Amino acid sequence: MNRDKKRYFGAYGGMFVPELLMPALRQLEEVFFEAQKDAAFQKEFQDLLTEYAGRPTALTRCRNLVENPRVTIYLKREDLLHGGAHKTNQVLGQALLALRMGKKEIIAETGAGQHGTATALACALLGLKARIYMGRKDMERQQPNVFRMRLMGAEVIPVDSGSGTLKDAVNEALRDWSASYMESHYLLGTAAGPHPYPTMVREFQRIIGRETRRQILEREGRLPDHVVACVGGGSNAIGMFADFLRDETVQLTGVEPAGKGLNSGHHGAAIHQGDKGILHGAYSYVMQGPDGQIEESYSISAGLDYPAVGPEHAWLHDSGRARYAAATDEEALAAFKLLCSKEGIIPALESSHALAYALKLAAESKHETLIVVNLSGRGDKDLELVNRILEEKSDA
């Protein structure tokens, strides 16, 4: 593997796309790195994050969640961000880049509809036309988000190919882009895909960890022992980790969705159970069968339901800088319920995976331990699903 510093993280990453898309990716790369150095762009981005999205988000110390007196857990409250999840951060960044490239149309994919919703709101705000691909199965499961997107003026296009979920929506978005890249920008929703997306999404999400680091130093006078975030594609985790990478005393942990169990065949834990391979433009860990066909992922949380992982996480895993754990549906659900009842916060099922791992850490800690969990989104979107599951359980 070629180890171009810019487009690879160790052996991972790259630009594995049809030649047709290379001019569009090269243009995006150039405009992104230019904008990073452009004070006017940065100011506009910061202003949007502050005045529109509501940054900085709070860092909340849990009062009742943990029984172990030696342990303190803080939550980084991305659930309070406009749109209800961290997704809004990077969507605003990419939408500004689209304007900078003179592109008026936005293509996006969405699984649960969170990235689609963030895309729709940014496009409404900035006068862009949004086309959002969503698996037909996901559209049925996430009706309220489909309605939200449409209210904000986005076109939501059902995807029937494959299994009709996120992976297929990405395929369809890429196909659209390869025909329309002259006029459209593909606003990819996570820190995966071909270069420059993993780097760009990290940089637009870096604000999460930057604020957290400052806030925890103000509150506790020291860095945390653990920083925990859930990992599907990995955008909230990489945004949280980025500013802590050099703080070697801080243990970074990404939590993958173990679904019905890591050995059940129904999970989305690409780092735990995947092989190295190429999906959607990047070389990374990918869930695949014995012949290299991509497998369907599964998770109770649609936002973690993706059969690969962003290439920087693959690298952080191999290099040992970050650790990757996994939480099952059951564990996430238990953490979800606990946070609701103990702290009055309804977390997204995605973020509940990170919380589940933090609770395990907390229970096992024999020393003073300071843990920060990225609460990447709020759980309103999950209420119907959780309600149904809990009812089924009480019936059983």
Next chain:
Amino acid sequence: MRERYANMFKRLEAKNEGAFIPFVTLGDPDPETSLTIIRTLVENGADALELGFPFSDPIADGPTIQKASLRALQAGMTVEACFRLITDVRASYPELPVGLLLYANLVVHQGVEAFYARAEQAGVDAILLADVPLLEADLVEAAAQSCRIAPVYIAAPQAGQDILREIARRGSGYTYLLSRGGVTGTETSAGVPTGDIIRQLEAYGAPPAVLGFGISRPEHVRDALRHGAKGVFCGSAIVRIIEENVNRTSRLTEKLAAYVRAMKAATRPLDG
């Protein structure tokens, strides 16, 4: 490097003909019928073959070839079964150029060297990876060279001079020329290739340009050749005939035969 593509272009040039190169997905709709289909293509005038390996996530393909992939996978097609099919084709047609068009994960998963070695053994002449652009060509270049398999690259409509020069330097066998963006399929017809790209490719000494994406009618073939392409690929139109005649093999072969003969005829000079 094997000479089958070079020999084909030389032979066709002598007759003032262009190359007609059909594409099918190996194992579509099932391994046995697939072999019958391939034989029909060759017996009725295909100058070479472009063969796809079924893949779960074919991002460069439109609906017709996506469905072909699904049919083949549902019929239990594997990478090894694809190679066995190619071995049979090679045994029947020792001089026929055979190129593969597939997705990188299938190669990486087997191990690049192992995959290319197996391809060489099966009698493959060229490999084009749909999702490996020139920039990432190092992934397979050494393996391609040591297995004497031609690495093929795509000349896209917006390709700059530097890209065309790279194609000339690194590509062999043929150059896959695109006249439009998008994915495979006849929903959007082929545009006319800009004579500029073809002239530049020739000036840099690139392998002969063969036009693909959206070729479905004889006039597309004549247009492409008139603008300087050395041949055409025809995939989705052929795969659609397969799709429409699954489980009716004799009707399928009749339709395919007639279609291929008509398309091949369009590669010949009009008053020849």
